[in-house]
Amino acid sequence: MPFIPHTDEDVTQMLAAIGAPSIDALFDEIPTALRSGKLTQVPEAMTEMEISRLMHERADMDGRQLNFIGAGAYEHHIPAAVWQITTRGEFYSAYTPYQAEASQGTLQLIYEYQTMMASLTGMDVSNASLYDGGSALAEAVLMAVRAHKGAMRVLMPKTVSPLYRAVVRAMVKNQHIELVELDYDPASGITLVPTTDMGDFAALVIPQPNFFGVLEDVDALTDWAHANGGRVIALTNPTSLALLKAPGQWGTTGADIAVGDGQPLGAPLSNGGPYYGFMTCKQALVRQMPGRIVGRTVDLEGKQGFTLTLQAREQHIRRSKATSNICTNQGLVVTASTIYMSLLGPEGLKRVAAASHANTRSLLAQLCAIAGVTQAFTGYGFHEAVVQLDRPVTPVLAVLQAQGILGGHDLSADYPELGNALLICATETKTAADLQRYAQQLSLALSK
Amino acid sequence: MPFIPHTDEDVTQMLAAIGAPSIDALFDEIPTALRSGKLTQVPEAMTEMEISRLMHERADMDGRQLNFIGAGAYEHHIPAAVWQITTRGEFYSAYTPYQAEASQGTLQLIYEYQTMMASLTGMDVSNASLYDGGSALAEAVLMAVRAHKGAMRVLMPKTVSPLYRAVVRAMVKNQHIELVELDYDPASGITLVPTTDMGDFAALVIPQPNFFGVLEDVDALTDWAHANGGRVIALTNPTSLALLKAPGQWGTTGADIAVGDGQPLGAPLSNGGPYYGFMTCKQALVRQMPGRIVGRTVDLEGKQGFTLTLQAREQHIRRSKATSNICTNQGLVVTASTIYMSLLGPEGLKRVAAASHANTRSLLAQLCAIAGVTQAFTGYGFHEAVVQLDRPVTPVLAVLQAQGILGGHDLSADYPELGNALLICATETKTAADLQRYAQQLSLALSK
């Protein structure tokens, strides 16, 4: 009986205390007809040794290739300390910190996290995290509409990740919110400031960098949105914020809400999760914010302590009138991320951003020197870029894959107007030799 | 400056406080001629990211082959909890528990370890561990000679691991202790009870199982040694003790000292270390025992607590009159081992021993069914066995290795009298398919 401590003697004593003849009898309120038979699709138990061998074999199948895919999830070095501390039992197996006095570790950590995220995004306050970047964007859209109390339309540039847009659609469509797509400039790859009347809208989403890795003109877009009565939702890569202007400083008065995926800050790629969504905002919007929030307060003796606060917004208190149905945050990944940011510090994170940027620039230059490869956009970039090939992308990626290289993310399905477009990314984890290897292999693949 | 927290401002302030013009000045008592220049064989610093990639590459080179080597180090399943808890900072980065009040975690754990090891070996007391099995045997030899106060000879069967015998030789030779080899019976593989007068001796070493995996007649050997005025040093595999008679029960009065390598109890193979040596003994010999020992006592308020005790035996108190020069034990591996034994329990350890035994028997049967393979010894075995091939062992092992199989330990150099002898081992980690694969590949290798 894995994970069950009971001895036969325990069971006998406990049943005697209950006054039940058998464990089966404890289920006597369940209608007989409903009791199920054996499970047929669940195999026999494996010991830890057996499952261990199986999982090692399976993990070994998922070999590490040289990865140049970004597109929303980024391969960065994660200091060994991060997950060694994060998986300590006291963090790993702790409950949600509702009992504040017995959860000061988690609570103080989240308060520190909130401070870091608010500062990184240049905003006033932060929540304790949401599920991931896509759902955080959806929550931001709902929040902006709630706060606007009028417009049900949100402007959504096509330079926002297609998958994020899909998540937002799925989450807001039943609430009659309309997502209005904004086109991008085919030359520069940036979202142009609308020159026609867009009507009432609750918010404009501004991705920075955008899905093409191109840097939007955030100041102009922010000021335009504010001038036209909409709020600004910044969608950003947190690593980039060590280098790029913080959303709170965009335009004249800054963005109103900032969201994004926290994955680059200490979460491994891990097949796509668990990551976490961050959300920060201006002070004025704090009571509209979904998700848990930690506040600092004092105890009976006046000593500093931390506790969940503003719970009146949340579903377990407010039920059908809550700001969101959200319940869990991504506490453990936030723990990792807070330790990651503490180890990197402002200079470390800036160097990671700069090295990723420089590597991508170098790779881009090498690739564009190959016949049949051209750069798609003229706009400034961060650590991703789109290249166009002289032939379909899929077979080229297959050739690279056979050489152990994941050559990037194929854009042709989501952006057919770009032709044979490939989104590439090279973070600080790539060496000069790695970049060269990619360029050589691509050159070979295209010379055939 | 990896791992150094000082800012330039810190340095300035600290030098000002010291009244020194520079850090260099702090070394002004060192004769100028002695100050060394640059280190030339130490490469430039690597970041954690860089060394991480290098070590992953190197670890991947050391691929896991299907391993049938035992010969003193055994591949067992180690529960995930073992090293996750062991490497918690509070165990991993703690100092030797000299400050008992601030080290109750380590001290209680060692007390629990001592209890388990004493019980497993059937002895009265245990120390907190020694370096490894070989050096523990050497310390036991020195201890027996110290306790005997007369004889300087110790009887050492050839069925003791040749490498252990080498360690003992290296460690005792400068103290004029003579190691007298005892032969084994070529048919059964066991050490025969001497029938001639062996003269005075301080102790007889009895390996159980012996290096051939064969079970010695421990009762007869023990009684003979005692009858002839020598003490008995049991050298045992701790896993086997869940199944086999404990040294404390050997013969009429039991062995006097039990030692061995604790590796099978939770330490990974890991290129040979760190492992640990265990040592237990009869109460009467406790003050002759080398190494640290933890005792239970009470604090000022009568509350139970744990502390290092009998330190008067040790080098830091007794200096040149100490029982040994030994200083460290293998605390962290003992931590792992104590958790391992707690998770396995008596039934778990017995099943591990039984499964290893049964697997080895099954493998042996399958191998001996191959033309050109014969079993070397008729004696009872535990989880290793010697087979003899019809041709030199080395090239056969090379063929197996090319198939991803480590076929065993070649005995021909250490035991030329056994011909083309190979020591094989199959622990509980091997499946029926693994055993079959080995047999098939060996059959193929020998059919060429």
Add this chain to the structure above:
Amino acid sequence: MLIFEHSRPNRAAHAQMPAHAADTSDLPAYLLRTDVPLLPQASEMDVVRHYTRLSQKNFSIDTQFYPLGSCTMKYNPRACNSLAMLPGFLARHPFAPAATGQGYLESMYELQEMLKDVTGMAGVSLAPMAGAQGEFAGVAMIRAYHDSRGDTARREIIVPNAAHGTNPATAVMCGYTVREIPTDKEGDVDLEALKAAVGPHTAGLMLTNPSTLGVFEKQIQDIQKIVHDAGGLLYYDGANLNAILGRVKPGDMGFDVIHMNLHKTFSTPHGGGGPGAGPVGVATRLLPFMPVPVVTKENDQYRLLVEGDIPATIGRMSANHGNAGVLLRAYIYARMLGAEGMHRVSEFATLNANYLLKELQQAGFDIAFPTRRASHEFIITLKKLKDETGVSAMDFAKRLLDYGYHAPTTYFPMLVPECLLIEPTETESKETLDGFVVAMKTILAEAYATPDLVKGAPYTQPVRRLDDVKAARELDLVWRQSEV
């Protein structure tokens, strides 16, 4: 001390950053940051020390017993963690080709199959990242189903008043109005009220069974018939699945859709508040609407089904495959349990709950539903104690912390006054339960003898009772540099 107080300008963990600052001069000034973000500037050791010490200020399963109703705080096997974090799994990019992730995808496929079996449903999607997202996906599928049939008048979801707050909140997020129905004295749904509530406006009913009151809904077959006859669908809130694992299948009870909290029943870690995972299972008629991605097996290869593969899908809950690492942990746990082990989970969770109920009743505590069997949890009410001594359920809960036990769930479900919802789970031993009973008795005696002692608790934690009102009134959500 906050991490920021360990910070000094220009201090850094140098091994953790690229050795040189790369050139970024190609970027124009107007896009660049000019201030230094408030991240700590600390040495590696200071960071390690700070967070190691901070961790010690937490209660956790690895250190304490959590008799926390509705939360199923059971042992999280350590192997699930280390195996889910093997380098091959961690390194794979979610957009890498399926061919490079067969180990992961095969595990997920098998997890789907196992979850289908234990829930009795026709399909499972692992996409939702937590229970609330699973609920959202479930209700969105109910809506998509009705909409696809043109049955668009169904705009109301029925929820019992004992339900988790996520139920009504989710219904609203899916554009539904919520109708609450009462619970009878036995803790079951008030059937007459349900009959009166259903109609052509009814989209569905959301139900937890065993309910949040810790009892199995005996009339489940009637409820199912009433809702289905009215054209509504039945949603199963999987919060209490641990109580019936391997014994009753929600599909057999007639539910059309279910979410499961893998961080409860399948023992993935709570992690101080997440990440969870909230897969949904559906009956045949909802298969076309499942959230993507879903793992499929074709010619012995595994791949993700996406939008094009399931055209009527309600869409996606995340850009990727949900909380993949959490799903892996659940898979590993499920394989270690095996079929027999799953049966035993509900058996021993129920045994522990009923034993603890009986022992606490013996000890003088008032059981909220004394005539019922406990499922894997049960409720005691301290109303009498509060009236007689002024000691509230909250005071009682805080005092338990001093005895080394996490508090039970307090003030939920809301319809039982001064309640403690207690769930021991199957992984706790009889001795632990007995120890807890002793602490409960001791506090009960304290409450009568020295009520102020209990009201002032806790005394042994890093802080005394915290001022929540101040926290909400004088919002202090971020630390400021000026505090140094």
Add this chain to the structure above:
Amino acid sequence: MLIFEHSRPNRAAHAQMPAHAADTSDLPAYLLRTDVPLLPQASEMDVVRHYTRLSQKNFSIDTQFYPLGSCTMKYNPRACNSLAMLPGFLARHPFAPAATGQGYLESMYELQEMLKDVTGMAGVSLAPMAGAQGEFAGVAMIRAYHDSRGDTARREIIVPNAAHGTNPATAVMCGYTVREIPTDKEGDVDLEALKAAVGPHTAGLMLTNPSTLGVFEKQIQDIQKIVHDAGGLLYYDGANLNAILGRVKPGDMGFDVIHMNLHKTFSTPHGGGGPGAGPVGVATRLLPFMPVPVVTKENDQYRLLVEGDIPATIGRMSANHGNAGVLLRAYIYARMLGAEGMHRVSEFATLNANYLLKELQQAGFDIAFPTRRASHEFIITLKKLKDETGVSAMDFAKRLLDYGYHAPTTYFPMLVPECLLIEPTETESKETLDGFVVAMKTILAEAYATPDLVKGAPYTQPVRRLDDVKAARELDLVWRQSEV
């Protein structure tokens, strides 16, 4: 509570054992065990919980500052742990062919090369498993050297009276007699006494430099000449290598053999008392006697040199390659430091020590050698305090625990009365040192104001001061079943 008190007959962690009991009926009864060994019978969770909680009762580098002289308790980088425990390294059997361990062996070869460089020696063997074994190997090589020359009258090892206890104990284990020589007032070796001690009976001198008194032996060149002229060899005890890393090489000082404590200077974890690693470096004339195995590189392949390769070897210290996993950690640390980083280790260790010395002197503490620079450590003596208040160095040390600091080394070296040997290491920040000074001052004031308070310390630890005398007199070394 002891783990045995969680134990119940037939309870077990079932996931951790083979599912079935295999057949062992081929073994005869007289070889079999009949009783059940006293191993815990507990659930996996109870074991995890017990040892997690136990760990919290420890001080450690990851949670506290250890100003522990001679022990070099510095930060143990977490990367060293995780990288040394990569599956490929852990799974390799020590007797597996060299071809299957090139990653490990290459790392070890490079570690040897780096250690040769920092010590200035001609060869390094990584075989010894701890400092004391390194000492043993070193002295055994001295003996083998003399013996090989037929110079067998040299049967005496000279050791300064400030030396670590392992020095004389080791000399005895190698069959030598020990002659102690005194230390002068400045903390240096008494040269006249040394001159008088050496002669044709002198096998060698064992010296720690910087010495255990925390000062650099200024006359090292004279000492070297005296011993060598007398035909003896010089042994360097590497305990304090951290103080001179990258700045002075023992080989340049004329030492013939040295051991290094990798768990000090190279930051491998102390692990609550081990494992350590104690490689030895040797001058050219001792190369033929190095302990096996030694890693060599031939045609770009690495392998271990064993007995046949080094015929005059003193032999082997272990059946395998020493504490391999510890050596890997040291290698990783060395690579992260790099040449520049190694220089900085001694610089900042020395800076921290001299700063702390000065601050404590300012605070009114008596420095044992006030005219000398501190190396990476220094001594204060509380003799005056003891005389005036009765508060001993031990009391003072115990009181520091209450303030969250591990005690410095007490009563060593033995020749300074009521001494505290303090070593801050390079990884501690100025703020930590300043905090420590505040605590030291506070306790000093307490000692005069309320000496009994200090004598009764500690008060905040899991236990109060323990009765060591009872522990030694009424030996209680194992728990007995009868206690239940």
